Amino acid sequence: MATTVITNISSLVTNDPSFGEGPLGLIQDAAVVVDGDRVAWVGTSSKAPATDNRVDAGGRAVLPGFVDSHSHLVFAGDRTAEFNARMSGRSYSAGGIRVTVAATRAASDEELAANLRRYLHEALRQGTTTLETKSGYGLTVEQEARALRIAAAQTEEVTYLGAHIVSPDYADDPAGYVDLVTGPMLDACAPHARWIDVFCEKGAFDGDQARTILTAGAARGLVPRVHANQLTYGPGVQLAVELGAASADHCTHLTDADVDALANGDTVATLLPGAEFSTRAQWPNARRLLDAGATVALSTDCNPGSSFTSSMPFCVALAVRDMGMTPDEAVWAATAGGAAALRRTDIGRLSPGARADLALLDAPSHVHLAYRPGVPLVTAVWRRGVREL
Numbered sequence: 001m002a003t004t005v006i007t008n009i010s011s012l013v014t015n016d017p018s019f020g021e022g023p024l025g026l027i028q029d030a031a032v033v034v035d036g037d038r039v040a041w042v043g044t045s046s047k048a049p050a051t052d053n054r055v056d057a058g059g060r061a062v063l064p065g066f067v068d069s070h071s072h073l074v075f076a077g078d079r080t081a082e083f084n085a086r087m088s089g090r091s092y093s094a095g096g097i098r099v100t101v102a103a104t105r106a107a108s109d110e111e112l113a114a115n116l117r118r119y120l121h122e123a124l125r126q127g128t129t130t131l132e133t134k135s136g137y138g139l140t141v142e143q144e145a146r147a148l149r150i151a152a153a154q155t156e157e158v159t160y161l162g163a164h165i166v167s168p169d170y171a172d173d174p175a176g177y178v179d180l181v182t183g184p185m186l187d188a189c190a191p192h193a194r195w196i197d198v199f200c201e202k203g204a205f206d207g208d209q210a211r212t213i214l215t216a217g218a219a220r221g222l223v224p225r226v227h228a229n230q231l232t233y234g235p236g237v238q239l240a241v242e243l244g245a246a247s248a249d250h251c252t253h254l255t256d257a258d259v260d261a262l263a264n265g266d267t268v269a270t271l272l273p274g275a276e277f278s279t280r281a282q283w284p285n286a287r288r289l290l291d292a293g294a295t296v297a298l299s300t301d302c303n304p305g306s307s308f309t310s311s312m313p314f315c316v317a318l319a320v321r322d323m324g325m326t327p328d329e330a331v332w333a334a335t336a337g338g339a340a341a342l343r344r345t346d347i348g349r350l351s352p353g354a355r356a357d358l359a360l361l362d363a364p365s366h367v368h369l370a371y372r373p374g375v376p377l378v379t380a381v382w383r384r385g386v387r388e389l
């Protein structure tokens with residue numbers, strides 16, 4: 001296997017404090033040696049070992065590829081009109097998620113796969129090298145299983161979200177829908193997914209329903225993650241911690257007990273500022289979670305309704321500007337934090353043994369991701385050691 005050194009890196013984020021300064025494990029004037037699909041060596045440029053190939057980073061910054069641990073990208077259709085009405089202060093009566101459900105059900109496998117491919121590539125261009133995605137716009141046995149098969153063909157992190165909303169087909173029988181989600185739909189979906197998720201919220205699934213759904217999934221080997229406490233206070237966060245969920249996502253409306261639960265449990269608090277941006281909602285308070293000792297991840301929640309951005313740099317900038325995070329904390333949350341939310345130790349860091357997923361910025365430091373919001377700074381990306389951009 002050929003080895004390559006990427007040298008003349010002004011500032012390297014390793015996220016491994018044993019290799020550099022602070023929680024980001026920063027190394028100045030650094031080099032990374034890639035052997036096949038793995039990182040073989042990191043350190044200062046002058047000490048780099050001999051390799052077959054050499055890439056000059058030109059005095060620019062390198063960080064681990066972003067790990068986007070929450071998206072909804074198996075869908076068809078468009079909700080521009082809904083967004084435009086919301087941002088124009090007009091009421092909009094169309095059915096939100098149900099609009100996307102109808103369009104997704106009507107789409108062919110090829111259309112859904114092509115749509116997913118497009119957004120994965122869009123995310124890659126912005127430095128994302130691992131992206132989780134969910135079902136949840138099919139809401140029938142066949143449609144949910146189809147969505148997961150399509151997702152699994154393109155990404156390794158796939159989540160069964162039959163419990164996104166109660167299917168319109170079961171509007172008068174939500175208990176019947178929970179039986180479906182935990183019965184035949186779970187049977188059809190479990191082989192294609194790693195995770196199970198539920199939207200625990202007023203108007204979606206309450207705490208008891210969410211517990212039933214997540215417990216059934218766990219019995220089939222799917223690890224829970226929860227859409228929790230997004231729009232209102234509720235039981236989602238504490239349920240997530242109690243069930244050992246990998247992540248509680250949104251965490252916008254938190255009591256002190258919720259914050260304590262996250263700080264003392266193994267569940268990552270994943271914050272999704274694109275959703276608050278796109279709905280003009282209250283920001284989650286990252287500072288409060290970090291000060292309490294919780295592990296925080298940042299993710300896009302990319303979906304056509306409430307957060308149609310695939311940009312992790314944009315989320316980093318929002319988190320710094322509006323959620324009380326330092327640039328270092330936000331970059332950690334978007335890389336190592338995302339990896340923690342997916343219970344992965346091979347990504348989200350750049351130290352020996354990690355997967356060679358790297359983003360090169362057209363900037364001297366990772367701080368520029370927040371300092372220069374909206375600027376396309378990602379200029380090259382390696383995934384599994386292969387240069388993709």
Ligand SMILES: [Zn+2]
Pocket residue numbers: 070071072227301
């Ligand atoms: Zn979501």
